[in-house]
Amino acid sequence: MPNLNTVELKAFIPSRDFALSQDFYQDIGFERKSVGHGVAYFAHGDCSFLLQDYYQPEFAANCVMHLLVEDAAAWHAELLRRDIAGKYRIEIGELKQQPWRMLDFSLTDPSGVLWRIAQNL
Numbered sequence: 411m412p413n414l415n416t417v418e419l420k421a422f423i424p425s426r427d428f429a430l431s432q433d434f435y436q437d438i439g440f441e442r443k444s445v446g447h448g449v450a451y452f453a454h455g456d457c458s459f460l461l462q463d464y465y466q467p468e469f470a471a472n473c474v475m476h477l478l479v480e481d482a483a484a485w486h487a488e489l490l491r492r493d494i495a496g497k498y499r500i501e502i503g504e505l506k507q508q509p510w511r512m513l514d515f516s517l518t519d520p521s522g523v524l525w526r527i528a529q530n531l
Contacts, residue, residue: 428463
């Protein structure tokens, strides 16, 4: 029988300004594990993604990431405390309880990628 086990799934995230996007993701709490050849590997706990030095406006505008956390209110408060929106000229949405039993908020990165940061209720 063939081994069809999976190990990991990572998305490639576009960046309009590769250096600025790396700073942004580090400022919001991700650790840059490696960088080279136009790709930076970021992780936070067991969650990770690849930031690419590539930007296509239509792709960035339609790219959405969902980050499931234990405490969305703590994430929201910390990002506001650090003035991430002001520093990077991005938007951080209001914390909302959703009908699908999640507490979440939106965050737009410097390239226009939308993140939904949520916790299960």
